[in-house]
Amino acid sequence: MELTRREFLKLCSASAVGMGLSQMAVPKLVHALEEAAAKKPPVIWLQGANCTGCLVSLLNTAHPTIAEVLTRIVSLEYQSNVMAASGELAFSYLDTIAEKAKGEFFLLMEGAIPTKDNGIYCTIGEKDGKEVTVLDMVKQIGPKAKAIVAVGDCASFGGIPAGKPNPTDCQPISKIISGVPIINIQGCPPHPDWLLGTIVHVLLFGIPELDKLGRPKLFFGETVHQNCPNYSYFSEGKFAKKFGDPGCLINLGCKGPMANSDCPLRKWNSGVNWCIGAGSICIGCCSEDFPDGKAPFYAALPKDQWPKADTEIV
Amino acid sequence: MATKKITIDPVTRVEGHLKITVEVNDGKVTDAYSSGTLWRGIEVILKGRDPRDAGQITQRICGVCPMAHGTASILCLDDAFKVEVPDNGRIIRNLMLGANHLQSHILHFYHLAALDYVTGPAIPPFVPRYQGDFRLPPRVNDAYVAHYLQALEMRKKAHEMLAIWGGRMPPQTAMVVGGVTCVPTVDKIAAFLWRLREIRAFVNDVYIPDVLGVADAYADYKKIGAGYGNLLAYGGFPLDSQNKTKLFKAGRFTKDRVLDFDVNSVTEDVKYSRYKSANTGKKPSEGMTEPDAEKEGSYSWLKAPRYEGQPYEVGPLARMWVNGDYRQGISVIDRHAARALEAKKIADAMEEWVLQLKPGQPACAESKLPDSAEGAGLTEGARGALGHWIKIVNKKIDNYQAVVPTTWNCSPRDDKDVRGPVEEALCGTRIVDTDNPLEVVRIVRSFDPCIACAVHLIEPSGEMKKFRVI
Numbered sequence: 001m002e003l004t005r006r007e008f009l010k011l012c013s014a015s016a017v018g019m020g021l022s023q024m025a026v027p028k029l030v031h032a033l034e035e036a037a038a039k040k041p042p043v044i045w046l047q048g049a050n051c052t053g054c055l056v057s058l059l060n061t062a063h064p065t066i067a068e069v070l071t072r073i074v075s076l077e078y079q080s081n082v083m084a085a086s087g088e089l090a091f092s093y094l095d096t097i098a099e100k101a102k103g104e105f106f107l108l109m110e111g112a113i114p115t116k117d118n119g120i121y122c123t124i125g126e127k128d129g130k131e132v133t134v135l136d137m138v139k140q141i142g143p144k145a146k147a148i149v150a151v152g153d154c155a156s157f158g159g160i161p162a163g164k165p166n167p168t169d170c171q172p173i174s175k176i177i178s179g180v181p182i183i184n185i186q187g188c189p190p191h192p193d194w195l196l197g198t199i200v201h202v203l204l205f206g207i208p209e210l211d212k213l214g215r216p217k218l219f220f221g222e223t224v225h226q227n228c229p230n231y232s233y234f235s236e237g238k239f240a241k242k243f244g245d246p247g248c249l250i251n252l253g254c255k256g257p258m259a260n261s262d263c264p265l266r267k268w269n270s271g272v273n274w275c276i277g278a279g280s281i282c283i284g285c286c287s288e289d290f291p292d293g294k295a296p297f298y299a300a301l302p303k304d305q306w307p308k309a310d311t312e313i314v
Numbered sequence: 315m316a317t318k319k320i321t322i323d324p325v326t327r328v329e330g331h332l333k334i335t336v337e338v339n340d341g342k343v344t345d346a347y348s349s350g351t352l353w354r355g356i357e358v359i360l361k362g363r364d365p366r367d368a369g370q371i372t373q374r375i376c377g378v379c380p381m382a383h384g385t386a387s388i389l390c391l392d393d394a395f396k397v398e399v400p401d402n403g404r405i406i407r408n409l410m411l412g413a414n415h416l417q418s419h420i421l422h423f424y425h426l427a428a429l430d431y432v433t434g435p436a437i438p439p440f441v442p443r444y445q446g447d448f449r450l451p452p453r454v455n456d457a458y459v460a461h462y463l464q465a466l467e468m469r470k471k472a473h474e475m476l477a478i479w480g481g482r483m484p485p486q487t488a489m490v491v492g493g494v495t496c497v498p499t500v501d502k503i504a505a506f507l508w509r510l511r512e513i514r515a516f517v518n519d520v521y522i523p524d525v526l527g528v529a530d531a532y533a534d535y536k537k538i539g540a541g542y543g544n545l546l547a548y549g550g551f552p553l554d555s556q557n558k559t560k561l562f563k564a565g566r567f568t569k570d571r572v573l574d575f576d577v578n579s580v581t582e583d584v585k586y587s588r589y590k591s592a593n594t595g596k597k598p599s600e601g602m603t604e605p606d607a608e609k610e611g612s613y614s615w616l617k618a619p620r621y622e623g624q625p626y627e628v629g630p631l632a633r634m635w636v637n638g639d640y641r642q643g644i645s646v647i648d649r650h651a652a653r654a655l656e657a658k659k660i661a662d663a664m665e666e667w668v669l670q671l672k673p674g675q676p677a678c679a680e681s682k683l684p685d686s687a688e689g690a691g692l693t694e695g696a697r698g699a700l701g702h703w704i705k706i707v708n709k710k711i712d713n714y715q716a717v718v719p720t721t722w723n724c725s726p727r728d729d730k731d732v733r734g735p736v737e738e739a740l741c742g743t744r745i746v747d748t749d750n751p752l753e754v755v756r757i758v759r760s761f762d763p764c765i766a767c768a769v770h771l772i773e774p775s776g777e778m779k780k781f782r783v784i
Contacts, residue, residue, distance in 0.1 A: 051380075059470065060470050076439045121605075121615075123351040123352075160359070168354060188374065268481070269483055281495075297364070
């Protein structure tokens with residue numbers, strides 16, 4: 001009735017295009033990765049106060065494809081949107097795998113963690129007839145992880161559910177768990193390359209170099225503004241007055257100077273476009289203070305906060 | 315014989331946090347409870363913000379259907395700002411919403427629902443799984459697994475189509491009050507059209523035949539999971555600048571008749587919801603969302619929306635039925651079939667729309683933020699009827715409410731103790747093996763629940779919860 005693993009892998013290779021993250025498309029590295037992933041490190045993906053946008057963004061990965069991620073890079077042991085099991089069968093497996101793979105599994109956290117009223121605003125399953133909060137589950141299995149990857153703004157810094165007035169007192173996972181390495185992959189949602197590139201880096205070379213906020217410098221080292229194709233408009237002082245006009249979009253609310261990501265170079269959805277490429281502003285979702293620090297999104301950045309033309313890049 | 319209680323928590327392969335509980339007597343479901351188990355308070359968070367930010371923030375209600383929320387929100391703002399959208403803007407919005415419907419329907423059948431009928435390979439996340447009633451012969455089963463993988467690429471391409479206009483997905487950033495920020499060009503039209511043709515071929519040659527294959531092998535599911543038989547659609551995909559005609563019309567079906575829809579007949583009860591009871595029975599535009607987590611008797615963060623006091627099912631089956639495109643029946647199989655046929659209807663329409671774009675012409679009208687105004691935005695998300703309501707005072711959001719498809723479908727009991735549509739659809743179902751309750755999850759997943767939506771948008775005042783399906 002069911003395919004063997006070997007048959008399934010064959011099927012995946014047939015249906016998928018070649019493998020290789022844009023950061024590391026060298027065959028030798030791919031080989032090294034397959035060696036490193038031969039044991040397929042177990043991954044537990046938990047969701048708290050989330051919207052599932054981070055998972056959907058990951059599904060959009062171009063190279064490797066998501067099928068290859070699941071079959072060749074990691075063993076996705078628990079992920080409630082895609083796993084076959086339901087209910088008790090699924091939820092008890094979470095305990096089993098966290099114990100069995102203690103110190104070896106990676107915890108990928110999507111969503112913030114409500115802490116108000118002991119976290120009752122988010123329960124993720126039932127055990128012994130009682131609802132279990134994501135707060136309790138994170139405290140229980142977080143310390144057993146080899147490393148934690150906070151996927152997206154909510155898990156990294158609080159994000160949307162922690163926006164004023166933060167009705168459920170949502171916190172990032174770094175405020176709940178200590179003693180385990182935590183990598184913050186910001187973005188609302190993150191680009192799939194940022195998440196997979198980080199996982200591949202961990203498997204091949206260990207934890208990538210992080211900035212003060214726990215973000216990999218590889219992806220978040222420069223501002224959107226620094227690499228923006230409208231940068232020359234900004235330098236020349238040519239500013240769009242309405243959407244659809246050519247020019248720098250800073251007066252329409254663009255937060256590119258206050259956001260850290262490589263979006264202008266990497267682009268999204270297999271590289272077809274990105275926010276500013278669609279004539280839109282950058283709303284600054286790649287920053288630790290999104291959304292409140294970037295709102296109102298469509299209000300011009302005050303001139304005293306503008307970067308200096310041509311002298312800002314260092 | 316003693317009552318056996320089955321709790322499924324979490325109900326996986328849905329968006330969000332859902333719990334379902336059923337009571338089984340003599341092998342049959344005699345009662346059911348549907349609970350959302352996350353509340354974030356998005357409506358509360360929106361209060362006091364710049365109204366234009368709602369178009370971005372509400373897309374974060376749900377990462378699977380941000381385009382639906384973005385559409386409802388922007389329609390709501392267009393209404394409040396009193397701005398007429400140019401044809402290019404209207405068409406590009408329709409193309410983006412349609413692309414997300416295609417993405418969502420393909421994802422739902424292959425990646426959320428199919429593993430209730432098809433066995434995947436013996437590696438996580440395909441194991442562990444329920445044992446028992448899997449009926450497809452090995453070679454057919456293997457073909458479905460291959461299509462599961464192919465469908466991953468197709469849904470990704472549908473998001474690429476959306477990003478051609480929207481910048482990225484999820485969520486897009488191009489929709490603004492008055493239209494969209496991008497200007498159509500011939501290269502974008504071509505990039506969109508050729509991807510669309512590939513997806514149309516997949517829908518016609520793979521998706522629809524696969525649904526029919528499941529319908530044959532599991533033919534008894536044409537008689538399972540009917541529920542009340544009340545269907546409701548708000549209508550969506552405007553075909554002219556005044557929104558007079560739409561691809562899907564608004565309406566409802568009850569007691570063998572198709573009737574008109576009047577938004578003023580929608581109210582929300584909270585007797586069994588974790589919100590203060592003083593706010594029960596209100597219209598969405600007047601609703602409040604004040605959480606009361608420990609309220610006695612409450613079991614869900616979802617409210618109970620009702621039309622003239624009655625529960626209604628929403629979604630592709632409701633839309634296709636009201637529109638006269640599909641009237642085969644109401645059941646688990648009919649929901650999957652109507653969804654697949656709707657994907658074809660939308661994809662066919664999109665090919666006409668994209669060729670109506672006028673390259674280089676404006677796609678956005680200018681508008682001014684009003685001091686005070688009210689607006690409503692009704693549309694059809696992939697999962698059904700979706701409405702947003704805004705009240706603006708002193709250029710800020712004074713109240714924001716959303717009533718979303720899964721709130722209709724997965725609602726708890728109302729003030730008259732009448733079950734929600736999913737709860738009712740479960741009742742009367744024979745459960746062969748209570749340790750492997752495949753019948754329950756097949757019924758629940760046929761509705762394509764999206765709990766983040768249901769809890770995040772359900773309340774105008776801004777709080778949300780999660781659902782659980784038992």
